Amino acid sequence: MTWEGWLAIASAALSVAALVASAAVWRGTAAARRAARVVHVAGTAAAAPAQAAADPAPRGPLVAFVANPSKPDVPDLRATVRRACAEQYLPEPLWLETTPEDPGIGQARDAVARGADVVVALGGDGTVRAVAEALVGTGVPMGLVPVGTGNLLARNLDIPLGDPLAALQIALDGTDRTIDVGWLKVLASESDVADDIAEAADDLPADTDVPRDHIFLVIAGIGFDAAMVADTDDQLKARVGWMAYFVSGIKHLHGRRLRTTVRLDDAPAEPARVRSLLVGNCGRLPGGITLLPDAELDDGWLDVAAIDTRGGVAGWAQLFGEVVLQGVGVRNQLPAKIGRIDHARAREVTIEVAGGEWVQVDGDVIGQATTLAARVDPGALVVRVAHT
Numbered sequence: 386m387t388w389e390g391w392l393a394i395a396s397a398a399l400s401v402a403a404l405v406a407s408a409a410v411w412r413g414t415a416a417a418r419r420a421a422r423v424v425h426v427a428g429t430a431a432a433a434p435a436q437a438a439a440d441p442a443p444r445g446p447l448v449a450f451v452a453n454p455s456k457p458d459v460p461d462l463r464a465t466v467r468r469a470c471a472e473q474y475l476p477e478p479l480w481l482e483t484t485p486e487d488p489g490i491g492q493a494r495d496a497v498a499r500g501a502d503v504v505v506a507l508g509g510d511g512t513v514r515a516v517a518e519a520l521v522g523t524g525v526p527m528g529l530v531p532v533g534t535g536n537l538l539a540r541n542l543d544i545p546l547g548d549p550l551a552a553l554q555i556a557l558d559g560t561d562r563t564i565d566v567g568w569l570k571v572l573a574s575e576s577d578v579a580d581d582i583a584e585a586a587d588d589l590p591a592d593t594d595v596p597r598d599h600i601f602l603v604i605a606g607i608g609f610d611a612a613m614v615a616d617t618d619d620q621l622k623a624r625v626g627w628m629a630y631f632v633s634g635i636k637h638l639h640g641r642r643l644r645t646t647v648r649l650d651d652a653p654a655e656p657a658r659v660r661s662l663l664v665g666n667c668g669r670l671p672g673g674i675t676l677l678p679d680a681e682l683d684d685g686w687l688d689v690a691a692i693d694t695r696g697g698v699a700g701w702a703q704l705f706g707e708v709v710l711q712g713v714g715v716r717n718q719l720p721a722k723i724g725r726i727d728h729a730r731a732r733e734v735t736i737e738v739a740g741g742e743w744v745q746v747d748g749d750v751i752g753q754a755t756t757l758a759a760r761v762d763p764g765a766l767v768v769r770v771a772h773t
Contacts, residue, residue, distance in 0.1 A: 449496030453508030489515030509533020528556025611743035
């Protein structure tokens with residue numbers, strides 16, 4: 386065989402050997418890739434439980450509802466509340482009902498202790514005050530679903546009235562706003578004077594109970610307004626709402642004018658003859674009435690209104706006209722008025738009333754007093770309001 390033949394045979398053999406080697410390398414590489422995929426999948430599967438345990442799925446905010454079951458429709462709202470929270474992928478909400486013994490303070494504190502991110506007052510003004518008292522200083526926002534008669538704070542925060550679903554939506558996903566609160570303390574009452582006389586006569590130790598601070602978010606007052614609230618018929622209020630206060634007010638139009646002494650902050654005390662003395666954090670009332678037109682919820686001040694009338698019905702008529710005018714920004718500065726409202730501002734107010742008189746905070750009567758003190762607590766409460 387010639388050398389060319391042997392060269393062709395050698396070339397063919399080398400080609401076959403190269404093909405065999407290439408196939409072996411390819412098979413090895415493929416096997417390695419398959420092995421790597423198996424190891425990767427196995428490793429991922431093994432690591433998944435540990436990763437899930439290390440990074441649990443984030444949960445939404447926990448919402449607590451402090452509900453007054455005595456209000457109409459409140460029990461029926463529980464299912465609505467649960468459904469609304471579920472639709473927004475929130476945890477099962479806490480539902481805590483008020484009782485005659487605890488109007489909501491203890492329930493709201495319990496909600497905070499259980500980790501609630503928002504506490505919603507579902508009731509009237511009394512429920513709102515109780516929940517607010519528990520939340521002051523905590524930074525936990527308070528939502529409002531107003532189902533009461535006056536719904537005073539809700540009116541001033543522009544929370545929808547008569548539409549629980551709209552109010553509920555704001556409570557769940559609204560924005561947070563910091564506001565002031567007011568505190569009122571009864572320093573002396575007619576009963577205190579009587580007790581002091583009895584204790585002195587019997588040589589008994591004096592009562593050492595510390596006067597309690599009562600929170601108010603809208604308006605506290607002594608005189609005509611408190612007497613009107615105290616005399617309002619509950620059954621009539623249930624039937625006609627806030628109009629029942631006006632029915633009661635008519636009966637007190639000829640009540641006595643109070644002899645008072647008022648001290649604003651560190652200024653000297655001044656005497657005043659009034660029908661009512663109001664100390665407010667904000668000023669909108671039912672019926673479209675703006676009683677304290679300069680009051681702001683977050684300005685760090687209390688607004689004081691001294692209300693007086695003379696001349697019977699004519700004086701009250703002029704006073705009502707004053708209220709309507711100031712609500713649209715018009716002030717009547719005429720000096721000779723038989724019905725008038727004088728305004729002032731302070732951070733602390735002390736009031737003395739000869740003979741004592743009824744006192745109310747946000748529509749809740751707390752008794753009769755001869756001396757009381759009010760103070761503002763700036764930025765003490767966070768509330769949930771609609772987006773602006």
